[in-house]
Amino acid sequence: MANLSRADVEHVAHLARLGLSEEELARLEGQLNHILDQYAVLATLDTEHIPPTAQTIELANILREDVVQPSLSVEAALSNAPERSGDHFVVPAILGGEGGA
Amino acid sequence: MANLTRLHAHEMSRLLRAGEVTSRALTEAHLDAAERQNRALNAWLVIDRTNALVMADAADARIAEGRRAGAAALAALHPLCGVPVALKDLVSIEGGQATAGSKILKGYIAPFDSTVTARLREAGAVILGKTNMDEFAMGSSTEHSAYGPTSNPWALDRVPGGSSGGSAAAVAAYHTPLSIGTDTGGSIRQPASLCGIVGLKPTYGRVSRYGIVAFASSLDQIGPFARDVRDAALLLHAVSGRDERDATSAPMPVPAELLSLPAGDDEAAAYLKGRRIALPKEYFVEGMEPGVAARVREALAAMQAAGATVEEVSLPHTHYGLATYYIIAPAECSSNLARYDGVKYGYFDRSSGEYIADYLRTRGGGFGPEVKRRIMLGTYALSAGYYDAYYLKAQKVRTLIKQDFDAVWAAGFDAICAPTSPTVAFPMGARIEDPVAMYLSDACTLPVNMAGLPGVSIPAGLSDGLPAGLQIIGAPWSELSMLRLARAYEAITARAAWRDLEPAELKLTDDPTTPSPIERKERLRSAPAPGSGPRA
Numbered sequence: 001m002a003n004l005s006r007a008d009v010e011h012v013a014h015l016a017r018l019g020l021s022e023e024e025l026a027r028l029e030g031q032l033n034h035i036l037d038q039y040a041v042l043a044t045l046d047t048e049h050i051p052p053t054a055q056t057i058e059l060a061n062i063l064r065e066d067v068v069q070p071s072l073s074v075e076a077a078l079s080n081a082p083e084r085s086g087d088h089f090v091v092p093a094i095l096g097g098e099g100g101a
Numbered sequence: 102m103a104n105l106t107r108l109h110a111h112e113m114s115r116l117l118r119a120g121e122v123t124s125r126a127l128t129e130a131h132l133d134a135a136e137r138q139n140r141a142l143n144a145w146l147v148i149d150r151t152n153a154l155v156m157a158d159a160a161d162a163r164i165a166e167g168r169r170a171g172a173a174a175l176a177a178l179h180p181l182c183g184v185p186v187a188l189k190d191l192v193s194i195e196g197g198q199a200t201a202g203s204k205i206l207k208g209y210i211a212p213f214d215s216t217v218t219a220r221l222r223e224a225g226a227v228i229l230g231k232t233n234m235d236e237f238a239m240g241s242s243t244e245h246s247a248y249g250p251t252s253n254p255w256a257l258d259r260v261p262g263g264s265s266g267g268s269a270a271a272v273a274a275y276h277t278p279l280s281i282g283t284d285t286g287g288s289i290r291q292p293a294s295l296c297g298i299v300g301l302k303p304t305y306g307r308v309s310r311y312g313i314v315a316f317a318s319s320l321d322q323i324g325p326f327a328r329d330v331r332d333a334a335l336l337l338h339a340v341s342g343r344d345e346r347d348a349t350s351a352p353m354p355v356p357a358e359l360l361s362l363p364a365g366d367d368e369a370a371a372y373l374k375g376r377r378i379a380l381p382k383e384y385f386v387e388g389m390e391p392g393v394a395a396r397v398r399e400a401l402a403a404m405q406a407a408g409a410t411v412e413e414v415s416l417p418h419t420h421y422g423l424a425t426y427y428i429i430a431p432a433e434c435s436s437n438l439a440r441y442d443g444v445k446y447g448y449f450d451r452s453s454g455e456y457i458a459d460y461l462r463t464r465g466g467g468f469g470p471e472v473k474r475r476i477m478l479g480t481y482a483l484s485a486g487y488y489d490a491y492y493l494k495a496q497k498v499r500t501l502i503k504q505d506f507d508a509v510w511a512a513g514f515d516a517i518c519a520p521t522s523p524t525v526a527f528p529m530g531a532r533i534e535d536p537v538a539m540y541l542s543d544a545c546t547l548p549v550n551m552a553g554l555p556g557v558s559i560p561a562g563l564s565d566g567l568p569a570g571l572q573i574i575g576a577p578w579s580e581l582s583m584l585r586l587a588r589a590y591e592a593i594t595a596r597a598a599w600r601d602l603e604p605a606e607l608k609l610t611d612d613p614t615t616p617s618p619i620e621r622k623e624r625l626r627s628a629p630a631p632g633s634g635p636r637a
Contacts, residue, residue, distance in 0.1 A: 018473055042494050080447070
């Protein structure tokens with residue numbers, strides 16, 4: 001079932017926005033394939049008519065009145081920001097650079 | 102008074118109300134022990150003497166006020182008023198750190214309290230500090246912490262289990278009577294088993310997760326560690342219940358009887374009469390140590406002798422649990438951990454000045470190896486073309502696993518008993534290079550998370566001089582009867598010789614020449630002990 005190539009590993013790392021070293025990519029290629037091999041056991045089960053389980057307690061939608069309540073102050077929300085400008089987080093420019101699409 | 106650190110929380114509670122001890126004295130005794138021994142254990146990431154003493158004095162004032170106002174006012178205080186507790190370092194305390202064992206959250210200061218923290222404050226518990234853990238709760242040994250491993254007080258060269266290893270070791274070492282952990286696939290029960298204490302994972306939805314760093318949101322639950330069942334029940338009571346800030350917390354009443362589990366052994370043991378206990382044959386997995394299996398079978402024989410019936414059952418999809426879990430948990434983690442982008446808080450690397458490159462560096466440099474591995478697995482399992490084969494398939498098998506348990510409850514059983522961990526504490530380094538061997542540590546605990554059930558691990562004696570745990574699994578919302586059963590087992594083994602033993606190498610941690618866990622790990626890496634290699 002599992003046959004992740006080095007290129008696949010690099011592609012997944014990019015999807016996950018993880019910058020990995022050559023050494024990490026090489027080690028992960030082996031480890032991920034070994035772990036994916038363990039998943040093969042699932043293919044032996046017929047689950048065609050089994051519904052998926054996403055959560056185990058039967059809670060329906062939780063609704064509340066749409067009224068303003070006290071929440072985190074702007075100061076508190078910004079207190080850990082690496083960089084701020086007035087009442088805002090400073091974010092890197094995302095337009096014009098490579099990968100902005 | 103005798104050594105204050107050897108008291109149970111329920112004993113502290115009684116002495117506090119009787120005016121025979123102050124919360125300040127209890128708190129100082131525990132802080133002293135933690136500060137003295139932490140170099141050799143590394144169970145704590147923060148020991149917060151200043152704030153703990155403020156909380157202790159406030160608790161003493163509340164108790165004094167209660168005593169002045171009369172018996173009713175004193176009785177209205179929560180039993181944990183004035184009692185020390187530790188928090189795993191992924192629980193938010195306003196103004197304090199919450200690293201989740203990760204470099205990526207180094208320096209982060211929580212701007213608000215978690216609901217668990219707020220409820221502990223309301224109860225008057227004294228928060229001593231924050232405990233070590235596997236990074237983002239991913240691991241079974243606490244070796245994946247960015248802040249160094251934790252030693253097991255029973256054998257300092259061995260792991261305490263994980264991911265809540267610091268919380269377990271701190272309770273086992275008498276640094277605190279109580280601590281909070283989280284359990285996604287066994288992260289409370291497995292370290293409780295390896296450290297010889299009680300650890301409980303509640304029903305999914307029992308405890309609010311507001312203000313707790315998320316790992317896998319359909320599986321994560323918060324729960325207590327303690328040195329006896331009654332204490333675990335007190336802490337569960339304090340933190341449980343519906344919270345408007347967590348839509349997945351359930352509007353289920355919290356039983357007041359959690360505060361009054363029987364103190365007397367005879368009364369406690371009587372609960373076993375007529376109980377039907379299921380023993381799942383699949384839980385005696387390959388690679389299980391014979392000593393562990395023997396302790397569990399002896400525990401069941403003792404319960405049978407006390408009036409319970411034990412019947413073997415089959416949970417036929419157990420074998421698929423590990424693979425199912427290691428698709429669902431990484432998939433959910435890859436989604437939850439997408440938030441760490443170095444913009445709003447936490448570690449960031451803007452050395453390249455280019456958006457995508459900095460994003461990659463921040464995450465690549467901030468996360469450790471196990472977290473990266475799981476993000477990779479999860480991203481792959483959710484990626485285009487693989488979703489049906491992996492994630493959807495795993496969710497369907499999850500249904501089958503849950504149905505296995507449903508059939509046991511439908512057949513009228515009161516509880517399922519099984520081993521907690523297939524092995525006792527393993528040596529540091531033994532599984533760190535072999536993720537699949539590490540994942541097998543949780544083979545007996547993770548099906549319980551996938552079915553959303555409550556489970557508790559309680560000490561069941563020793564194997565090769567190290568603690569082995571008995572796991573009791575209950576139907577949804579059955580924490581009270583599950584704990585009554587656990588208390589009954591504790592009562593019928595109250596006079597067993599192993600109950601009086603303290604962790605074998607705890608005394609060594611008083612010696613300033615004893616190596617730290619990091620030094621131990623280095624030494625073991627250069628000269629592995631016999632038999633400590635990865636298991637097949």
